[in-house]
Amino acid sequence: MVELFRNIINIVSAVAIPFFIVVFLGWGFFKKVKVYEVFIEGSKEGFGVAIKIIPYLVAMLFAIGIFRYSGAMDLLTAALSFITKPIGMPAEVLPLAILRPLSGSGSLGLMTELMKTHGPDSFIGVLASTMYGSSETTFYILAVYFGAVGIKNTRHALPAGLIADLFGMLGALFICRMFFGI
């Protein structure tokens, strides 16, 4: 059953993109859309959008860079460990939980390191990769998605996003403890 599910997922991930491209362009062709010209028409916008994101992403990432390399993460980890210890979160994965919404590449590196040190199938390894898969890089998405349309006042998007991250991490911890718990 698990094996079947995994096979399905493998196939889906391999063929999804060609499938989308064929269906979309094929449908267009079938509907007598001038596919090539229309494709170019839409494609043109790609460059502008990417350029528009730059200032938003620079502002966001450089602040995150300063925060990460100042040693403030260690202080935050130390402070939060008073809360996370009683709920059964291993101290090793706490930095990952903090870094996950801030930096995609940083949390990817941390997860890999945790799996190398403790083994990918250890409780910490499973928990770390579940945490990584349970959330997205909130700050990056915020900067890119809002940057693309020039949104400067993000209103309640950040607090809601961070609440989601928090519960994503707690959910990951809960389910991992239940199934692979110590």
Added chain:
Amino acid sequence: MLNYVWIGMIGIGILVAVGNDVSDEIRNPYRNGTVLEASFDVQKNNASLTPTYDGEFVVPAKYIADIYGVAAPSAEIHQSARLILPASGVGTLEMAIGEGSPSIWKTMAVGYGTKDKLAGRVVAAKLSDDRKHIRVSMVLDKVSYVKIRAVTKAAIDYADIAVTLSLGLIGVMALWLGVMKVAEVAGLLKVLTKLLTPVTRQLFPDVPPDHPAVGAMIMNVAANMLGLNNAATPLGLKAMEELNKINPKAGTATNAMCTFLVINTAGLTILPATAIAMRAAAGSADPGIIIGTSIFGAGCATVTGLIAVKLLQRLPKYKKELEVDNG
């Protein structure tokens, strides 16, 4: 809120960096000014006007532990190095810092600004009779302001990374915006939109159910579900663009935009492709074991995120920001 978080990260970051460096000045963890004594194994003697030796600086593991007060490295340290001993004046020793170096030296090399090099001046050097070993007493160059330097470097590096990331989006953006345009003109998005109207009407009450934004959002969520990150971002940006067309107040996020963003940041997917790939690379017996747990975790994030976004948008503060000024 973003304003506070942003300035907070920068302000706290710099304050902590300064604090760490001040504490380093007092505690002197890098043992500035301390004389290190160790053996230098000569491998090559470059005959020239100034005697220059290439070889290995050999430091017992316990010596590192004693000097720096850190955990002892697992083995004796062999550090490839160059020793220059002029007939008169001060000799220098330069070490290449790499994989096998003690971590305290790696940290020092970063603070030193070179990252792969540490150097110091030689206080005393005595060549053994067989001319194969030199007993060296040396003082490493002063290491200070490590964190402030790291922060400066991070600020500049990350600004660079931001540009690289943005420019890296151009290709996939152009590809998917092109495909989407064809789907839009052909009316395919309308079909998708109609199918999911009952759901989207609940989530995005402010967006007309047949608006092109809905189609783009559905495509984005579908791509996310399948773990197609490359496709999801361009589709998401397309959706944002469409949502912005019905935004009454330019520059301010609408309720629909915030809701859509939270769905994305929660990252619900039936295929956490990156995590699975990294597990496989780390030699896991069962890389896919986290699919179920990840779906649960991201499911928690999505549900709480949606509840939070719907509750927060009712707060007077956020409601007011949405009002269009008539003045």
